[in-house]
Amino acid sequence: xxxxxxxxxxxxxxxxxxxxxxxxxxxxxxxxxxxxxxxxxxxxxxxxxxxxxxxxxxxxxxxxxxxxxxxxxxxxxxxxxxxxxxxxxxxxxxxxxxxxxxxxxxxxxxxxxxxxxxxxxxxxxxxxxxxxxxxxxxxxxxxxxxxxxxxxxxxxxxxxxxxxxxxxxxxxxxxxxxxxxxxxxxxxxxxxxxxxxxxxxxxxxxxxxxxxxxxxxxxxxxxxxxxxxxxxxxxxxxxxxxxxxxxxxxxxxxxxxxxxxxxxxxxxxxxxxxxxxxxxxxxxxxxxxxxxxxxxxxxxxxxxxxxxxxxxxxxxxxxxxxxxxxxxxxxxxxxxxxxxxxxxxxxxxxxxxxxxxxxxxxxxxxxxxxxxxxxxxxxxx
Amino acid sequence: xxxxxxxxxxxxxxxxxxxxxxxxxxxxxxxxxxxxxxxxxxxxxxxxxxxxxxxxxxxxxxxxxxxxxxxxxxxxxxxxxxxxxxxxxxxxxxxxxxxxxxxxxxxxxxxxxxxxxxxxxxxxx
Numbered sequence: 360x361x362x363x364x365x366x367x368x369x370x371x372x373x374x375x376x377x378x379x380x381x382x383x384x385x386x387x388x389x390x391x392x393x394x395x396x397x398x399x400x401x402x403x404x405x406x407x408x409x410x411x412x413x414x415x416x417x418x419x420x421x422x423x424x425x426x427x428x429x430x431x432x433x434x435x436x437x438x439x440x441x442x443x444x445x446x447x448x449x450x451x452x453x454x455x456x457x458x459x460x461x462x463x464x465x466x467x468x469x470x471x472x473x474x475x476x477x478x479x480x481x482x483x484x485x486x487x488x489x490x491x492x493x494x495x496x497x498x499x500x501x502x503x504x505x506x507x508x509x510x511x512x513x514x515x516x517x518x519x520x521x522x523x524x525x526x527x528x529x530x531x532x533x534x535x536x537x538x539x540x541x542x543x544x545x546x547x548x549x550x551x552x553x554x555x556x557x558x559x560x561x562x563x564x565x566x567x568x569x570x571x572x573x574x575x576x577x578x579x580x581x582x583x584x585x586x587x588x589x590x591x592x593x594x595x596x597x598x599x600x601x602x603x604x605x606x607x608x609x610x611x612x613x614x615x616x617x618x619x620x621x622x623x624x625x626x627x628x629x630x631x632x633x634x635x636x637x638x639x640x641x642x643x644x645x646x647x648x649x650x651x652x653x654x655x656x657x658x659x660x661x662x663x664x665x666x667x668x669x670x671x672x673x674x675x676x677x678x679x680x681x682x683x684x685x686x687x688x689x690x691x692x693x694x695x696x697x698x699x700x701x702x703x704x705x706x707x708x709x710x711x712x713x714x715x716x717x718x719x720x721x722x723x724x725x726x727x728x729x730x731x732x733x734x735x736x737x738x739x740x
Numbered sequence: 741x742x743x744x745x746x747x748x749x750x751x752x753x754x755x756x757x758x759x760x761x762x763x764x765x766x767x768x769x770x771x772x773x774x775x776x777x778x779x780x781x782x783x784x785x786x787x788x789x790x791x792x793x794x795x796x797x798x799x800x801x802x803x804x805x806x807x808x809x810x811x812x813x814x815x816x817x818x819x820x821x822x823x824x825x826x827x828x829x830x831x832x833x834x835x836x837x838x839x840x841x842x843x844x845x846x847x848x849x850x851x852x853x854x855x856x857x858x859x860x861x862x863x864x865x
Contacts, residue, residue, distance in 0.1 A: 402799040403774035593773070593800055662777050662821070664797055687776040687799045694777070716779070716795065 373419035374514045374574040382589055390487035392420040395591040402593035406689040409560060409598055410730070413520040414590035415581055422490025423510040423568060426481040426497070434479050437505040438472065441497060443617065443626040443636040446481070449474035454540045454555055457625055458617055459485075459493060464638025464645075465613040466620065468493050469605060473542045473555065482542070482553060484515070484566075486607045514574035519564035519598075521733065522586040524556070527565050530580060534565060539735045548580050559595065561602025561732040600695060601688045603656060603727025609667060610654060610683045610697055618645040619699065621654045653705040656727035657682065657696040657713070661720055664694040665713040671700055672712045672719065679704050682713065688729055695729045696722075745808065745848050746857035752832065753808040755848060760809055763836040764796065764827065767861050773798040775827040780816040780838060787811060787840065789847055794837045796827060805837060809847045815839040 370393040379386065384395035395417065397405060408414055428434030435447040444457030453474055459467040468489040473482040485493045498507045518527055528535045530548040534556070537543060542555040553568040569577050581587050596606065605611045611620045616638065623646065630636060634643055659665050664687050671680035685696030696713075704711060707726050712719035742756045750768035754761045769775065777797040787793055793807040816838050820826060827835035852860060 396800075397773060401774045403776070406799075597799055663779060664777060664802070666802065687797070689776075689799070 371420070373417055374571040375417045375419065375516075375578055378575055378578060379417065379589075384589070384591060387592070389592055390420055392487065394420060395589070396593045397591040398589050400588065402591070402597065403689050405588065405590040405594035406597050408588050409520045409590055409594060410562060410690050411520070412586040412588075413518055413523040413526050413564070413584070414560075414594070415578065415587050416517040416519065416590050416595055417514070417578075418517055418566070418595075419514040419571075419574070420487035421515055422483075422485040422487065422494060423513055423515060424483045424485075424494055424497075425475075425508040425510065426483060426501075426505065427508060428479045428505040430479045431474065433502075434481055434505055437501055438481060438497075439630070439636065441500055441637065442470075442472075443630050443642070444472070445627045445630060446472055446474075448627075448629070451476050452541050452543055454542055454557055456540075458611075458622065459496065460617075460637040460642075461613055462637050463613075464616040464618075464641040466607070466611045466615055466617065467496065467613060469607050469611060471555075471557065473553075475542070475553075476544065482568075488608055510568075512571050513568050514571050515566065515568050516574070516578060516581075517558055517560075517564065517566045518581060518587070519558045519560040519562045519590075520586075521563060523562065523564035524735070526581065526584045526586050527554075527567075529584065537565075537735075539563075548577060550577055552577075556735060559602075559604055560598040561604070561728055561730060561734075562598075563733055563735045597686060597689060600684055600686060600697070601690055601728060601730040602732060603697070603729065605654075605697075606684055615654070615699075616642055616645060616650070618642060619650045619652055619654065650702060652680065652699045653702050654683070654697060654699050655705050656725040656729065657685070657698055657711070657722050658725045658729070659694040659696065659713060659720055659722045662693060663715050663720055665696050665715050665720065665722070669696070669698075670714040671698060671704075671722075672714060673704065674710070674712070676712075676719070679711065690730045697727065700724065743848070744854060745851035746854070746860075747806065747808045747851055748860060749806050751805060751808050753848070753851065755842065755845070758842050758845075759814070760811065760840045760842050761836050762793065762805075762808060762838050762840065764805055764831055765857070765861075766831045769828045769831040769835070772796065772803060772828075773800065775824045778817075778820040778824050778827065778837065780818075780820065781813050783813055783816060785813045787813060796837075797824075807840070808851055809840065809842055809844070811840040811843040813838050814841050 669682040680700035682698035
């Protein structure tokens with residue numbers, strides 16, 4: 360397939376590719392796809408718009424699949440052999456954020472797992488860069504009665520921001536009553552979709568799996584609403600960084616365990632007691648005795664951004680860590696970062712220095728998110 | 741009468757007498773995207789043509805700005821600290837980076853004039 364970007368390698372395209380070009384997107388290669396990094400308004404404006412109203416993202420490059428077995432217990436146990444999350448305990452329509460682990464307790468990918476309304480059927484969304492390896496890995500480790508079905512005929516779009524749900528409700532009123540981290544099969548503008556109340560921005564909003572041949576139609580309808588603007592991958596990254604969310608391949612990878620990655624919360628009591636996920640020995644040891652390094656938020660005190668691979672040093676100039684994601688937070692109004700530091704320094708308020716262009720720049724270890732999350736909390740009655 | 745010249749790294753230099761004002765071109769700011777931070781050199785710093793003169797950061801990445809000519813930094817645009825977006829809004833004017841005292845005016849002849857730069861940009865993808 361041909362591409363409009365400068366890259367000479369052949370890139371994949373999503374069902375919305377022509378629409379991105381029509382909207383004046385600047386296209387870049389990402390995970391083997393030709394994707395919009397920004398549109399005409401630019402990253403700053405797109406980021407701020409998402410937090411003010413509603414931003415529409417094409418994330419069709421991500422991997423979607425079904426895991427199908429005779430019943431919920433069987434398919435859950437099959438997946439739990441590969442992830443440390445509680446899949447068995449999911450109620451119909453609930454979503455779990457979890458991690459595919461390797462035998463050293465390192466992270467192969469992070470993913471969303473939905474228990475669909477159909478008994479024995481799970482819906483998975485994995486990262487674009489990992490999807491081929493993830494699906495092959497899962498498939499190679501399934502018991503005979505469980506099947507993996509890659510979904511190749513659906514697009515994935517995200518509508519995020521304080522106005523997102525209100526806008527989507529004009530085409531699917533049922534979304535208004537959905538709880539955060541739940542999913543339903545809903546007709547959106549008459550199109551059968553899988554709709555979740557979830558996202559990667561720290562804002563309320565939805566992620567919508569739509570048949571590929573209806574993706575442009577649905578996207579145009581949503582873009583036709585006054586509150587909605589198209590948002591590229593540039594702002595997607597600054598939004599998730601402000602929300603303290605990990606980017607696989609940067610903040611977490613095969614060499615980081617969930618404990619080092621401050622993702623121990625993804626391993627619940629039952630799974631810790633059963634200790635039956637990959638890398639159990641190392642992870643349980645880390646839970647019991649601690650880790651040598653931990654992922655933390657880093658707030659530079661000056662104005663200079665500190666990017667990935669920036670060295671973190673202590674007052675004496677000893678290297679104590681490294682930035683894994685860093686840049687500018689438009690809502691914060693200044694530079695923000697996350698990275699790993701030696702555990703002794705992983706305390707909120709700790710003063711460190713970042714080596715940017717050969718000079719030490721003062722920074723502090725901070726709690727994340729940098730911007731308060733605004734996920735939907737159902738009213739308590 | 742001021743004279744403007746351009747480099748193939750998309751810097752411009754406008755000369756009035758012995759003073760050169762330097763910035764990045766409108767093409768460069770568009771390629772860069774929203775500028776969020778500019779790091780400027782110290783006043784008094786000697787600079788050779790081709791040296792790094794400043795750093796300009798967009799949301800996504802940092803880029804070097806190179807000195808088109810040799811000389812000494814005599815002024816930096818401190819407005820850029822509070823308003824880095826000026827580089828996007830008016831790259832050829834308010835978004836200037838530094839002023840230099842030229843040490844060798846003959847270096848200007850090696851740079852592109854406005855027509856040559858326009859042709860150069862048109863030739864890019």
